[in-house]
Amino acid sequence: MNNIYKVYALLAAALLLNTSCNKQLDALPENAKVEGNTIVDQPSANIALNGAYYVFANADNTQIKWSANKVFGSMAAGYIAYGAGSYSEEVDNFALTTYTDQWGRYYSLINTANGVIAGVNNLADNKFVGSRKSQIIAEARFLRAYASFKLLSLFGQWFDINSKYGIVTVDQFNTLTNINKPRSSVKDSYAFIVSDLDYAIANGAATAVNTNIYANKWTAMALKMRVLLSRGQTDDYQQSVNLGNAIITGSPYKLENKLQDIFYTRGLQSQEVMLGVQPQANQELLINNENTSLNFGLARPPRPFQATAALKNLYAGDPRQSWVVGNAVTGNKTFFFIKYVQPAQVPTQLSEVAYAFRLTEVYLMLAEATVRSGGDANTAKSLLKTVLSKAGVTDFGAVDAAVTTDALLIQLYYEYARNLVGEDGSEWLALLRLPFNTVKTIRPTITSQIQYILPIPHSEIVNNPNFGDQNPGYQR
Numbered sequence: 062m063n064n065i066y067k068v069y070a071l072l073a074a075a076l077l078l079n080t081s082c083n084k085q086l087d088a089l090p091e092n093a094k095v096e097g098n099t100i101v102d103q104p105s106a107n108i109a110l111n112g113a114y115y116v117f118a119n120a121d122n123t124q125i126k127w128s129a130n131k132v133f134g135s136m137a138a139g140y141i142a143y144g145a146g147s148y149s150e151e152v153d154n155f156a157l158t159t160y161t162d163q164w165g166r167y168y169s170l171i172n173t174a175n176g177v178i179a180g181v182n183n184l185a186d187n188k189f190v191g192s193r194k195s196q197i198i199a200e201a202r203f204l205r206a207y208a209s210f211k212l213l214s215l216f217g218q219w220f221d222i223n224s225k226y227g228i229v230t231v232d233q234f235n236t237l238t239n240i241n242k243p244r245s246s247v248k249d250s251y252a253f254i255v256s257d258l259d260y261a262i263a264n265g266a267a268t269a270v271n272t273n274i275y276a277n278k279w280t281a282m283a284l285k286m287r288v289l290l291s292r293g294q295t296d297d298y299q300q301s302v303n304l305g306n307a308i309i310t311g312s313p314y315k316l317e318n319k320l321q322d323i324f325y326t327r328g329l330q331s332q333e334v335m336l337g338v339q340p341q342a343n344q345e346l347l348i349n350n351e352n353t354s355l356n357f358g359l360a361r362p363p364r365p366f367q368a369t370a371a372l373k374n375l376y377a378g379d380p381r382q383s384w385v386v387g388n389a390v391t392g393n394k395t396f397f398f399i400k401y402v403q404p405a406q407v408p409t410q411l412s413e414v415a416y417a418f419r420l421t422e423v424y425l426m427l428a429e430a431t432v433r434s435g436g437d438a439n440t441a442k443s444l445l446k447t448v449l450s451k452a453g454v455t456d457f458g459a460v461d462a463a464v465t466t467d468a469l470l471i472q473l474y475y476e477y478a479r480n481l482v483g484e485d486g487s488e489w490l491a492l493l494r495l496p497f498n499t500v501k502t503i504r505p506t507i508t509s510q511i512q513y514i515l516p517i518p519h520s521e522i523v524n525n526p527n528f529g530d531q532n533p534g535y536q537r
Contacts, residue, residue: 100180103189106197109180113173113204114275117338118415119166124344127415128354129163132366134486139504140372140478142395144365153504153512156535161518163215167208168231174205175234192264199264203276203284205232206257207417210288213250214490215515216532219291222248226532229525241527251292258285268313273334279312280336283418286426290433291490298434305427314420320452320480321384323419324401328411333420340413351415352408355398355483367395375479380453385482400483416484424448425480429473429491432466441469448476470495474503509534 100106119126135141136150149157178201186194209228218224227250229242245253258281265278282304289297289304308314315332317323322331329337344350355366368386373396376382387397401412428444431437446457463469477491492500493513500507507513511534522528522537531537 100177100184101188102184103193106177106181106184106189106194109177110197110200113170113177113201116166116170116173117204117207120341122341124341124347124350125338125413125415126351127338128351128366129166130415130417130485131351131355131483133163134489135482138478138489138492139506140369140375140482140488141398142367142369144367144390144393144395146365153506155512155515158515159518160215160515161520163515164212164518164521167211168229170208171205171231172235174201174208175232177201178205179234195264196266199261199266199278199281200276202257203261203265203281206254206261206281206288207284209250209254209257210284210291213247213254214291214486216517217244217250218247218514218532219251220293220493220510220513222251222292222294226530227251229528241525243527244529251288254288255285258282258288273329273337274339276336279308279314280418282308283335283423283426286423286430287487287490290426290429290494293433293494298430301426301430302434302436305423305430308420308423309427312420316420316424316447316451318451320381320421323416325384325403325411328414334416335418335420335423336416338415338417340410344413345408345410350408350413352401352412355401366398367393368398369396370394372396372398372478372482375475378456379479381479398483419481419484421448421451421480422477422487425473425477425491429470429494432469432473438466438469441473445473445476448480452480467496467499471499471503511535 100109119129132141133150136143136148137153139151142148142151149155178198181194181197181201184194188194189197209230212228213219217228218226224247225244227245227247230245230250230253231242232253261276261281262278262285265276265281267278286301286304289301312335313332314335317327317331317333323333328334329339340351345352367390373382373386376386385398385400387399387402389396399406401414403409403412424444425448428441431441431444442457442460442463445460449457449460460469460472463472474488474491474495478488481487492504495503497510511532514532516535517528517531519537522531
């Protein structure tokens with residue numbers, strides 16, 4: 062990111078009326094001037110789009126703030142803990158916390174993306190070179206889909222297609238007249254997200270327009286795989302198989318030969334990274350940078366997030382244990398989490414990089430979809446072994462011994478957790494896609510599917526009278 066997001070975001074703030082600063086859906090911009098009046102050509106549209114990426118990165122003038130993406134799913138799954146006290150996520154007791162930041166962050170991204178979509182749609186095609194108009198809209202719709210799916214997976218009953226507890230789907234720039242909407246059903250929420258992704262796949266660039274901090278058709282396909290696996294309808298699995306095969310055989314992305322190199326050497330230069338988040342210039346020098354929030358052992362006041370014994374045990378006999386889980390923290394039953402940390406434990410621009418999509422996840426999702434669609438188990442095992450081999454694993458005994466569908470899905474879940482811990486929460490959803498009794502066995506703190514999602518922030522229910530009911534099991 063360096064200064065590029067920062068510069069573009071400052072300009073985009075003027076173009077999009079500071080929509081990226083909204084803290085929640087019911088927070089209005091200072092005025093309702095139509096953003097299309099200031100998106101007047103391709104350069105200004107590109108500036109506005111970069112502003113949307115700025116919101117996606119959860120950035121401010123000095124740094125990106127991706128820590129919530131890194132730790133929430135891993136904490137809920139039991140692999141990361143808070144070192145200066147305790148978080149309710151560590152025991153999956155979400156009723157004790159108000160998640161207004163998560164809610165507001167993703168609705169801010171949706172609103173900013175909607176501003177881009179509306180402004181670009183209002184321009185004539187001849188204002189753009191080649192297919193850039195449709196590509197900009199495709200990227201904005203990808204970002205809207207990403208935010209909408211985050212909201213659905215956090216705040217909606219995503220696991221029940223027949224549930225009425227979906228999200229507020231928003232396809233217009235928020236103004237005084239259109240801000241209060243009821244929540245949609247889960248089925249309609251999924252349809253809204255998939256529609257955005259289908260457009261992004263059809264119109265997104267086939268190669269990265271700039272670098273891998275921007276979305277394209279392949280990242281849209283990967284996100285659609287996440288969405289379809291969660292929706293879990295019969296045809297969704299075969300669609301995911303088709304998408305995964307298309308990405309692996311047709312995209313420019315390749316698995317890194319040595320997984321550790323992504324985090325310790327290559328970063329955004331790795332061909333495996335499909336969508337990353339680049340730090341701001343000099344971000345590694347900040348006392349509260351991304352690295353220090355995940356590394357308790359730096360020479361300054363102790364930072365909070367640590368690896369748990371469960372994560373250490375998950376790596377038993379796995380070579381990754383040596384570079385993901387560090388030494389024990391004195392006085393705690395936890396360990397340094399060193400996945401992003403260089404050996405000298407000195408923050409660098411590389412250790413500040415965050416990862417939203419890597420090709421490894423596509424391999425794992427393809428293997429899972431193959432199993433769930435009734436496909437060849439040996440094909441799924443081969444995909445899983447390929448991923449394991451890139452991590453330095455040579456003993457595939459547990460994979461070979463998985464002779465039932467449920468057993469193979471559990472082995473796939475373990476690799477989601479080992480490979481993607483501390484990235485974007487994919488291991489949490491992979492856990493919850495397992496049968497409920499299996500979930501309870503792996504994660505005993507979960508006793509009810511109420512714990513699969515968060516409560517709707519009270520402020521949204523109060524300030525949006527049309528919203529509807531609170532999620533079951535939580536106080537209104």
